[in-house]
Amino acid sequence: AQSVTQLGSHVSVSEGALVLLRCNYSSSVPPYLFWYVQYPNQGLQLLLKYTSAATLVKGINGFEAEFKKSETSFHLTKPSAHMSDAAEYFCAVRKDTGRRALTFGSGTRLQVQP
Amino acid sequence: KAGVTQTPRYLIKTRGQQVTLSCSPISGHRSVSWYQQTPGQGLQFLFEYFSETQRNKGNFPGRFSGRQFSNSRSEMNVSTLELGDSALYLCASSLTSGEADTQYFGPGTRLTVL
Numbered sequence: 001a002q003s004v005t006q007l008g009s010h011v012s013v014s015e016g017a018l019v020l021l022r023c024n025y026s027s028s029v030p031p032y033l034f035w036y037v038q039y040p041n042q043g044l045q046l047l048l049k050y051t052s053a054a055t056l057v058k059g060i061n062g063f064e065a066e067f068k069k070s071e072t073s074f075h076l077t078k079p080s081a082h083m084s085d086a087a088e089y090f091c092a093v094r095k096d097t098g099r100r101a102l103t104f105g106s107g108t109r110l111q112v113q114p
Numbered sequence: 115k116a117g118v119t120q121t122p123r124y125l126i127k128t129r130g131q132q133v134t135l136s137c138s139p140i141s142g143h144r145s146v147s148w149y150q151q152t153p154g155q156g157l158q159f160l161f162e163y164f165s166e167t168q169r170n171k172g173n174f175p176g177r178f179s180g181r182q183f184s185n186s187r188s189e190m191n192v193s194t195l196e197l198g199d200s201a202l203y204l205c206a207s208s209l210t211s212g213e214a215d216t217q218y219f220g221p222g223t224r225l226t227v228l
């Protein structure tokens with residue numbers, strides 16, 4: 001089974017600073033990788049997904065992620081943080097080949113300081 | 115197009131009772147998955163339905179069950195509730211059975227067991 005590890009349960013940045021949220025995956029086959037965001041008292045919203053079409057994936061709200069096979073990483077970045085980016089972010093991988101179930105990382109709570 | 119809807123949004127039950135949660139997928143979506151989110155265990159996959167058939171099941175006891183109707187709406191049932199069942203239950207729908215399919219999440223049902 002595939003899994004993901006998110007490094008850092010809490011990340012704090014200043015408004016306007018670079019956002020970097022880390023995600024490493026373990027997979028014996030090319031994975032399908034996703035980043036979701038969850039705002040308080042809401043469900044999950046897809047930011048972006050990797051399906052092997054391109055290693056640099058651009059998502060919504062200015063976020064992007066780069067798939068690096070050599071590092072088994074799929075880190076999420078945004079050049080300039082905005083107060084509205086404060087939320088919890090989850091990296092996810094398709095659980096098993098041929099199935100749709102997702103395995104989620106433990107999440108990273110992003111705090112944006114004014 | 116309307117998103118995934120879940121009812122009710124909040125629910126309070128006592129130990130030993132049973133509960134039914136409902137999920138209406140995005141129009142045209144035929145796959146529905148359920149996840150449990152708790153502070154301790156994070157996001158965990160419960161089960162997935164496609165065309166009224168359970169396709170995949172997570173590692174949860176038999177007290178957790180679900181079904182899907184011909185219009186793709188889905189329900190999940192938890193019998194003999196335990197305190198540990200308190201969680202946010204998220205439903206996600208996707209268009210087809212493809213591995214790269216995006217799962218779109220509803221706002222969740224927050225279940226509190228007293």
